[in-house]
Amino acid sequence: MPFNKVAIIGLGLLGGSIGLAVRERLPSLETVGFDADSDVRSRARELGLCGSVAEDAAIAVQDADLVILCVPVGAMRTAAEAIAPALSPGAVVSDVGSSKERVARVLAETLPDHTIIPAHPVAGTERSGPDAGFASLFAGRWCILTPPAHADEAKVGALMQFWRALGSTVEVMDAAHHDMVLAVTSHIPHLVAYTIVGTASDLEEVTRSEVIKYSAGGFRDFTRIAASDPTMWRDVFLHNRDAVLEMMDRFLRDLGSMRNAIDAGDGEAMFDLFTRTRAIRRGILEQGQDDARPDFGRADHTQETSE
Amino acid sequence: MPFNKVAIIGLGLLGGSIGLAVRERLPSLETVGFDADSDVRSRARELGLCGSVAEDAAIAVQDADLVILCVPVGAMRTAAEAIAPALSPGAVVSDVGSSKERVARVLAETLPDHTIIPAHPVAGTERSGPDAGFASLFAGRWCILTPPAHADEAKVGALMQFWRALGSTVEVMDAAHHDMVLAVTSHIPHLVAYTIVGTASDLEEVTRSEVIKYSAGGFRDFTRIAASDPTMWRDVFLHNRDAVLEMMDRFLRDLGSMRNAIDAGDGEAMFDLFTRTRAIRRGILEQGQDDARPDFGRADHTQETSE
Numbered sequence: 247m248p249f250n251k252v253a254i255i256g257l258g259l260l261g262g263s264i265g266l267a268v269r270e271r272l273p274s275l276e277t278v279g280f281d282a283d284s285d286v287r288s289r290a291r292e293l294g295l296c297g298s299v300a301e302d303a304a305i306a307v308q309d310a311d312l313v314i315l316c317v318p319v320g321a322m323r324t325a326a327e328a329i330a331p332a333l334s335p336g337a338v339v340s341d342v343g344s345s346k347e348r349v350a351r352v353l354a355e356t357l358p359d360h361t362i363i364p365a366h367p368v369a370g371t372e373r374s375g376p377d378a379g380f381a382s383l384f385a386g387r388w389c390i391l392t393p394p395a396h397a398d399e400a401k402v403g404a405l406m407q408f409w410r411a412l413g414s415t416v417e418v419m420d421a422a423h424h425d426m427v428l429a430v431t432s433h434i435p436h437l438v439a440y441t442i443v444g445t446a447s448d449l450e451e452v453t454r455s456e457v458i459k460y461s462a463g464g465f466r467d468f469t470r471i472a473a474s475d476p477t478m479w480r481d482v483f484l485h486n487r488d489a490v491l492e493m494m495d496r497f498l499r500d501l502g503s504m505r506n507a508i509d510a511g512d513g514e515a516m517f518d519l520f521t522r523t524r525a526i527r528r529g530i531l532e533q534g535q536d537d538a539r540p541d542f543g544r545a546d547h548t549q550e551t552s553e
Numbered sequence: 554m555p556f557n558k559v560a561i562i563g564l565g566l567l568g569g570s571i572g573l574a575v576r577e578r579l580p581s582l583e584t585v586g587f588d589a590d591s592d593v594r595s596r597a598r599e600l601g602l603c604g605s606v607a608e609d610a611a612i613a614v615q616d617a618d619l620v621i622l623c624v625p626v627g628a629m630r631t632a633a634e635a636i637a638p639a640l641s642p643g644a645v646v647s648d649v650g651s652s653k654e655r656v657a658r659v660l661a662e663t664l665p666d667h668t669i670i671p672a673h674p675v676a677g678t679e680r681s682g683p684d685a686g687f688a689s690l691f692a693g694r695w696c697i698l699t700p701p702a703h704a705d706e707a708k709v710g711a712l713m714q715f716w717r718a719l720g721s722t723v724e725v726m727d728a729a730h731h732d733m734v735l736a737v738t739s740h741i742p743h744l745v746a747y748t749i750v751g752t753a754s755d756l757e758e759v760t761r762s763e764v765i766k767y768s769a770g771g772f773r774d775f776t777r778i779a780a781s782d783p784t785m786w787r788d789v790f791l792h793n794r795d796a797v798l799e800m801m802d803r804f805l806r807d808l809g810s811m812r813n814a815i816d817a818g819d820g821e822a823m824f825d826l827f828t829r830t831r832a833i834r835r836g837i838l839e840q841g842q843d844d845a846r847p848d849f850g851r852a853d854h855t856q857e858t859s860e
Contacts, residue, residue: 431753440830455836461843480820523750523751526764
């Protein structure tokens with residue numbers, strides 16, 4: 247492992263999981279954590295998320311050769327400013343933000359003399375905070391690096407090695423392309439889920455209790471996504487505005503077409519769409535990015551399927 | 554159990570699961586199955602979904618005191634016509650369709666001299682066909698009955714007893730209200746999921762392979778729903794058109810507001826929505842309609858959470 251000491255700034259789901267994954271998979275690597283919230287620092291110490299938890303971000307990054315900012319993308323500038331004075335000259339500064347182009351710009355502005363290699367592990371759950379982390383969060387998931395054009399190849403390679411050691415498969419991508427891909431695969435699904443849950447909460451004809459009771463018909467999957475951290479997601483939409491709006495407008499256009507198909511009783515248009523969408527599902531199952539067990543092995547039964 | 558012989562017409566996910574659940578939980582109740590597709594009949598015999606599988610719908614319902622139509626809602630009239638000549642005078646005719654008002658009307662028109670008690674077990678998976686069924690599909694799930702105003706109370710009670718024996722909690726509801734509730738909790742989520750998967754399939758900037766690779770960021774949950782049976786869902790949207798359009802228009806209005814909030818950089822509006830939506834999730838977990846384990850216990854880990 248080309249790193250000796252990693253500083254984790256922000257000890258929520260992602261930061262905590264990195265700490266636990268390093269302890270399990272890279273036990274010789276020293277970890278120091280920091281969180282701006284003193285309650286989170288106390289809890290992180292109790293849970294042993296890192297080898298030690300510093301009381302100050304600048305102290306946490308001293309002598310660290312890898313610094314990972316695990317804060318909402320809107321808090322990146324403040325976090326980078328806090329570590330700037332104490333950062334080792336040769337340290338790699340990375341992050342785990344869900345949007346990359348603007349984060350890369352913010353970090354380059356704040357830390358102009360350092361090596362910045364933005365990263366995005368495409369993994370998570372709807373839970374947040376220091377208690378939500380677990381060591382296997384990144385296992386079998388993708389981690390996307392978006393190094394700037396002039397990046398030091400050896401350092402990019404070192405960061406790739408780090409994420410592979412945590413169980414991820416690493417991909418390198420242009421930051422703008424990343425933001426477009428994630429707008430489709432993550433940001434729009436979250437926005438749609440939040441909105442549909444909001445719509446259902448506000449109805450007069452259907453009570454909230456009915457919505458909860460009969461959620462097994464599809465709605466509950468949306469509520470899981472819509473339970474994700476509000477601060478993190480607000481920041482994602484503020485940061486990745488252009489790509490999200492572009493994808494949103496296409497989705498709204500397609501949704502309008504389906505609305506019209508229903509209005510016109512056009513069963514053929516519906517059947518055509520509902521058949522096409524199965525191919526992508528097959529791809530996701532084939533590539534191990536989801537589990538085909540009925541209900542994903544939820545509660546009532548544990549039967550394996552032949553799929 | 555007030556029934557001696559149940560005929561199951563249609564041996565896909567729902568029909569097959571009813572057969573298996575009766576075998577496990579009501580072993581003294583005789584089951585006869587039928588499916589219009591001869592391959593499905595053969596497979597149902599191999600799998601033992603019912604005590605016997607008849608070659609003709611009319612033969613299947615002979616002497617049955619409960620007949621359950623488990624076909625797509627668009628096929629209800631044909632199925633009802635096929636059983637009409639052989640139906641016992643005292644038999645209860647029910648179904649499992651996801652929309653109820655129009656199904657109730659179709660069955661009343663086709664079988665004017667029989668007791669019709671429409672039902673909807675709110676349970677399912679994205680898989681379909683005779684191999685998809687399992688005995689515990691209905692355990693811990695709701696089953697909604699929508700008996701007509703003049704219905705025989707003893708027979709309604711008997712059907713309630715049947716579904717309770719299969720593990721469901723039974724609720725009685727007006728058919729029109731059912732259709733409004735399910736439009737929100739099931740039909741709109743399915744339409745949105747199908748559409749977003751369609752939008753993602755059609756992009757030029759983002760390849761289908763990228764959509765599949767990075768689906769763990771939220772998208773994969775939509776693909777599961779969008780892998781559901783196309784015929785069944787086309788029929789649901791054709792049948793429950795008015796309630797779906799009404800709910801759809803509210804959702805489109807709310808989605809337009811969120812689009813505008815992103816466009817305007819209105820972080821407060823986003824944060825407000827993203828916070829409100831957590832309450833419904835808590836209700837669903839408290840009522841046992843979903844599982845709070847990270848990733849629902851998908852693949853890579855099996856850790857229980859404290860939630």
